[in-house]
Amino acid sequence: MSRRRVAAANWKMNKSFAEAELFVERLLEDIDPDKTEGVHIVLTPPYIHLQNLVEMLTLNEGIAVAAQNCHHEAQGAYTGEVSASMLKSIDVDAVLVGHSERRQYFGENDMIVSKKIHRALENDLMPVYCCGETLEQRESGAHLGTVTHQIEAALTGLSAQQMQQLVIAYEPVWAIGTGKTATVEQAGEMHQHIRSVLERLFGKESAESTSILYGGSVKASNAAELFAHPHIDGGLVGGASLDPEEFLAIVYALGHKRF
Numbered sequence: 001m002s003r004r005r006v007a008a009a010n011w012k013m014n015k016s017f018a019e020a021e022l023f024v025e026r027l028l029e030d031i032d033p034d035k036t037e038g039v040h041i042v043l044t045p046p047y048i049h050l051q052n053l054v055e056m057l058t059l060n061e062g063i064a065v066a067a068q069n070c071h072h073e074a075q076g077a078y079t080g081e082v083s084a085s086m087l088k089s090i091d092v093d094a095v096l097v098g099h100s101e102r103r104q105y106f107g108e109n110d111m112i113v114s115k116k117i118h119r120a121l122e123n124d125l126m127p128v129y130c131c132g133e134t135l136e137q138r139e140s141g142a143h144l145g146t147v148t149h150q151i152e153a154a155l156t157g158l159s160a161q162q163m164q165q166l167v168i169a170y171e172p173v174w175a176i177g178t179g180k181t182a183t184v185e186q187a188g189e190m191h192q193h194i195r196s197v198l199e200r201l202f203g204k205e206s207a208e209s210t211s212i213l214y215g216g217s218v219k220a221s222n223a224a225e226l227f228a229h230p231h232i233d234g235g236l237v238g239g240a241s242l243d244p245e246e247f248l249a250i251v252y253a254l255g256h257k258r259f
């Protein structure tokens with residue numbers, strides 16, 4: 001079964017308004033459509049850039065715009081927060097949910113993350129659900145169990161139809177921003193494991209059609225090797241997505257992948 005191939009750029013808290021605009025201009029100038037066939041490109045900038053990027057990319061159906069977060073309630077007295085319906089109202093396509101930096105620095109627990117997934121789905125946004133273990137959990141052999149628990153806590157109760165809208169990103173915490181990428185064997189093992197958990201929860205068809213991205217120090221130099229694995233359907237890229245040329249090289253590596 002063919003799955004969506006997704007290359008997502010997570011800019012985190014980087015880029016001024018002018019820098020974001022320049023990135024998109026250069027991306028559109030340089031992109032070679034022959035090398036991106038079938039690849040869903042997703043740009044995930046800070047909130048202040050969203051509307052401008054949506055407008056700049058209206059004619060480029062292959063490039064979606066995602067937010068890095070949304071609040072878990074629908075609306076109300078939550079100073080400083082942004083809701084899923086507000087994102088939808090400016091035509092944002094997707095939203096990251098459960099990124100390990102949100103879990104670590106902003107105290108997001110499984111319950112909050114699960115509510116955010118529901119808010120995103122209610123508003124027809126594609127949730128990119130992030131999961132992954134810490135170094136300590138991997139070294140003690142608890143990595144598979146940790147991720148099983150994260151998946152169960154966040155996704156149990158969703159329908160197979162809702163699962164079609166969702167993408168999973170496996171991001172081992174020890175590989176994020178550290179320059180230490182998981183090996184293809186480590187990532188592949190986890191992706192296969194996640195797929196088996198999905199099969200138990202939602203059935204084989206749903207498990208086979210859910211895209212699972214790898215994130216954690218993906219770079220132009222290691223992307224092709226990672227994407228060659230049959231269970232790795234793309235990447236969520238932080239640091240290496242800040243430069244349009246490097247990001248495009250990663251997108252092209254995914255463009256070469258055929259299921």
Ligand code: PGA
Pocket residue numbers: 010171175176177178179215216217218236237238239240
């Ligand atoms: P990184 O970040 O590529 O800089 O490791 C990935 C992420 O956090 O999504």
